[in-house]
Amino acid sequence: MTSELLGLTIGAVRPLDAAAMAQTRELQARLTKPAGSLGELEELSVRLSGLAALSPPPMLEPAHLAIFAGDHGVHAQGVTPWPQEVTAQMVANFLAGGAAVNALARQTGVAVTVVDVGVAADVPGADGLVSAKVRAGTRDMTVEPAMTRPEALAALEVGIATANALVDGGARVLLTGDMGIANTTASAAVISAFTGRDPGVVTGYGTGIDAPTHRRKVEVIERALALHGPAWGGDPHTDPVAVLAAVGGLEHAALAGFILGAAARRVPVILDGVIAAAAALTAAALAPSSRDAMIAGHESVEPGASVALSQLELNPLLSLGLRLGEGTGAVLAYPVVAGSVRVLHEMATFDSAGVASKDEHKQ
Numbered sequence: 001m002t003s004e005l006l007g008l009t010i011g012a013v014r015p016l017d018a019a020a021m022a023q024t025r026e027l028q029a030r031l032t033k034p035a036g037s038l039g040e041l042e043e044l045s046v047r048l049s050g051l052a053a054l055s056p057p058p059m060l061e062p063a064h065l066a067i068f069a070g071d072h073g074v075h076a077q078g079v080t081p082w083p084q085e086v087t088a089q090m091v092a093n094f095l096a097g098g099a100a101v102n103a104l105a106r107q108t109g110v111a112v113t114v115v116d117v118g119v120a121a122d123v124p125g126a127d128g129l130v131s132a133k134v135r136a137g138t139r140d141m142t143v144e145p146a147m148t149r150p151e152a153l154a155a156l157e158v159g160i161a162t163a164n165a166l167v168d169g170g171a172r173v174l175l176t177g178d179m180g181i182a183n184t185t186a187s188a189a190v191i192s193a194f195t196g197r198d199p200g201v202v203t204g205y206g207t208g209i210d211a212p213t214h215r216r217k218v219e220v221i222e223r224a225l226a227l228h229g230p231a232w233g234g235d236p237h238t239d240p241v242a243v244l245a246a247v248g249g250l251e252h253a254a255l256a257g258f259i260l261g262a263a264a265r266r267v268p269v270i271l272d273g274v275i276a277a278a279a280a281l282t283a284a285a286l287a288p289s290s291r292d293a294m295i296a297g298h299e300s301v302e303p304g305a306s307v308a309l310s311q312l313e314l315n316p317l318l319s320l321g322l323r324l325g326e327g328t329g330a331v332l333a334y335p336v337v338a339g340s341v342r343v344l345h346e347m348a349t350f351d352s353a354g355v356a357s358k359d360e361h362k363q
């Protein structure tokens, strides 16, 4: 059971266009560089052609980051040293332009939208905030499902609507961002559910916790999955919304919708860290071809991120030891992604520049 908007969005997600991809491969071979010398940018540009069904694909400007913020009932289990109020306070900081992601977005020319999909507190100084609160934080997943199905669907729809509004406003690439104290616990639970890997393997240190807190965090996730696992009877792919509702967060749901919305509009979406990776698994479970619109911006320190990306067969572009969230890794990767398309538009070909190609050379 899904909602009408979610059903339509999933239905609009289509495979890559093979003809456009072949055309871009052929164009890559004519550009003034040794074949393959732009490394991963080459195959990325081919995939972006397939997504746009156009060769070369449109330049990836303007770029727009959406930061989805939410709180977590599982915070009560002592899985993070930070008070829950920090979520609302950091939302105010994003709106004031004072967070790391704001500085990096100004550096890279990325516009920023902040969406309250489930912050527990009222956000102070909320000028410019998109207020789409589905609920003031989730419930404690160790006691009951974090969300009801209607709440999870409503948050998914917030993400879809955000993607649609940004693309309608002209965005040609979307970036994911998140804010939510305790959300690395929900992320690890979602990743464990969709990959079948043990919580001990996919659970990291989040904002920075000590070893006893990490042991508690793993145990909390094990308990939540033992409680809710029977609801999806061994196969999380039969009802991905049930998994999301049981152990995910409102921002995970919104991010999954945002990713699906981007894929449905054939616009690429650059993923940030472990929260986006958990949302990406959910999106791929709902619409497998949505994976083709996803670009892994970076490799988060969180082990669950690497596990999720490898299941999705996505290679992270940057590896900088980041574990901040907010969209920082996606924003930093944006110039790399945009560059992969710009070369197709602006490089000379061997013919046009009068550069001899390898084949013309006498061996």
Ligand SMILES: O=C(O)c1ccc[n+]([C@@H]2O[C@H](COP(=O)([O-])O)[C@@H](O)[C@H]2O)c1
Residues within 6 Å of the ligand: 079, 080, 081, 082, 178, 179, 180, 181, 182, 183, 184, 185, 205, 206, 207, 208, 272, 273, 274, 275, 300, 301, 302, 305, 322, 323, 324, 325, 326
């Ligand atoms: O993006 C990541 O991979 C990432 C890794 C560690 C922490 N975070 C951020 O830290 C917050 C959650 O950390 P925690 O320890 O409270 O679960 C949340 O606001 C995330 O954006 C984000």
Ligand SMILES: Cc1cc2nc[nH]c2cc1C
Residues within 6 Å of the ligand: 082, 086, 090, 178, 179, 180, 207, 324, 325, 326
């Ligand atoms: C200060 C702070 C900033 C953050 N940004 C994203 N998650 C965060 C968590 C904390 C604690």
